[in-house]
Amino acid sequence: MIDFTLTDEQREMRDLAHTFAEQEIRPVAAELDEKEEFPWELVRKAGELGLTTFAFPESVGGLGITDELTNCIITEELSWGCAGVATVLGGTHLASIPILLAGTDEQKQRLLRPVVERNGLCAMALTEPDAGSDVAAMTTTARRDGDSYILNGTKRFITNGGIADLYVMFATVDRAAGHRGVTAFIIPGDTPGLSGGKKEKKLGIRCSHTGEVILEDVRVPAANRLGEEGSGFRLAMTMLDRSRPMVAAIALGIARAAYEYARDYAKERVQFGKPIAANQGLQFMLADMVTKVQAARLMTWWSAKVTETGRQYLYESSMAKNFASDVAMEVATDAVQIFGGYGYIREYPVEKLFRDAKITQIYEGTNQIQKMVVASHILK
Ligand SMILES: Cc1cc2nc3c(=O)[nH]c(=O)nc-3n(C[C@H](O)[C@H](O)[C@H](O)COP(=O)(O)OP(=O)(O)OC[C@H]3O[C@@H](n4cnc5c(N)ncnc54)[C@H](O)[C@@H]3O)c2cc1C
Incomplete structure (x- = not known):
């Protein structure tokens, strides 16, 4: 309990x-x-x-x-x-x-x-142009050189990438070793050779900075290595297990805002001589929306509590992220519908929520990847 x-x-x-x-x-x-x-x-x-x-x-x-x-x-x-x-x-x-x-x-x-x-601000850099869902396919290399490592490669789609004060950077010390070569480093943002590349223009969460991070002969002291060589993949997976409830919470905030705007609008907007909220069709939509928001919150909080157990492989985080992000997309879509034509217009808040919701189904592992995690747990 x-x-x-x-x-x-x-x-x-x-x-x-x-x-x-x-x-x-x-x-x-x-x-x-x-x-x-x-x-x-x-x-x-x-x-x-x-x-x-x-x-x-x-x-x-x-x-x-x-x-x-x-x-x-x-x-x-x-x-x-x-x-x-x-x-x-x-x-x-x-x-x-x-x-x-x-x-x-x-x-x-x-x-x-x-x-x-x-x-x-900090940034976590795992994703590369050819290594998204398949994290272990990363090609950013870390070559040992005395008391340092020399890092080379390009990271893509990094939140705060190019503007962060500190990076947790994942690179491989041995490409042939696959995920066993992945190693994590902590790198200050002003380290020579580290620079921001292309800043992405996005559908939603447009005020956030998503950018490339380019590493050209970046010398990182061995004292900045996180854990042992080769422990980075497991560390990344543990990090994502712990952080996915937070992505669920981002989705939850979007869904709640969309539901509240739609509820208030439905009470104010008059058509056919009465507020549109007087129609049972809309009442049922709103009832479903608030139910989904509450269910997403329970999933999110439950998965957050599970992180406290210290157990490895937290499929519960994947369940919550998958569920809450789908709720955000569904509730934001319904909110746009309840606003009618106004919902499609930038002046009204739900259009932004609709655009913002989509990323929660994608970042920190797409929802397909979350389903793979859950499926591998229930079928093992
Ligand atoms: C705004 C934004 C912010 C981000 N922030 C960060 C960040 O801070 N740090 C970071 O490291 N990364 C970040 N990312 C990257 C994000 O985590 C990746 O985009 C995501 O993991 C998917 O990788 P990909 O884009 O390469 O898609 P791909 O891996 O190419 O996937 C494409 C499609 O194929 C599906 N797919 C892939 N493999 C399978 C499979 N085995 N079975 C079924 N379906 C599959 C995916 O679900 C998806 O639908 C960010 C991305 C965005 C857009």
Whole structure:
């Protein structure tokens, strides 16, 4: 039996994130989306409030809040404000997971502390042009050279890629070894040879920065290697197991916002002399929407709680990410329908939510990959 009674700290963090989303994010979200403008000001303010690095240890200036349920509660609120902003801040959380899991105290002090002090951002770089779902096909290489490694390659579709203060970078020390060659490194963003490549123009979450990261003879001290050589693939999988509830929470925030806008609009919009909400057809749609939102929240919170067991291979995270992202897409689509023609127009908020929802079915492993994880668990 799982108890979802929130602690005082979780309620405080939820209220903090909600107020930030309502007062700071929502008023600028449409404009940032329209201009595809990165939310630097919001990043600064979120950093000051502790909403970016709350999971970092207190010893390096974070709040030491490492449970994924609190992260999901915060992320739902931020995404309710704007999924693009939630993705930017989530990129830092994502990159912190492997450091918290495998980093030494010395690495955390030396490499995480400056991120907190600068109100900075992190990025996690796994994907490459020819290695997306098939992570182990990566071709970015790390060649040992004395006390360092020399990294070469190109990473693609990296959230905060090219603008981050710190990267968790996955590369292979032995391409012939497949996933057994994958190794993780922590690399400061100003390291010579590391640069940002193409910035992508996107369907949704347009204020977030998604870009290439190019590595040209990047010299990384061996002291920045995360764990042992060859342990990177397992570390990446463990990271994704832990971070997928957060993606579910991003989806949940989008779905909740879409449902609320549709509910309020249905009560106000008058056709045939009565609010459109007076039609049972729309009432049933709204009832299904709110039910799906609640079900997605239960899945998300449950999967977040499961991460606390310390077990390897958390198929529950895949179930939640798959389910909640489908809910986001369905609820956002229904919200556009309830708004009618206005739903299709940029001036109204649900059009953006519809576009934003789609990415949750794709990033951090597509929903097909999530189904593969679940299927392999139930069929083994
Ligand atoms: C906005 C955005 C932000 C991102 N942020 C990051 C980030 O911060 N860090 C990072 O490392 N990556 C990031 N990504 C990359 C993202 O995780 C990948 O795009 C995703 O994992 C899919 O890889 P791919 O695009 O290469 O698609 P592919 O792997 O080429 O897949 C194409 C299609 O084939 C399907 N498919 C592939 N293999 C199978 C199979 N075996 N069975 C059934 N179907 C299959 C997929 O589900 C998909 O529908 C981001 C992507 C985007 C768009």
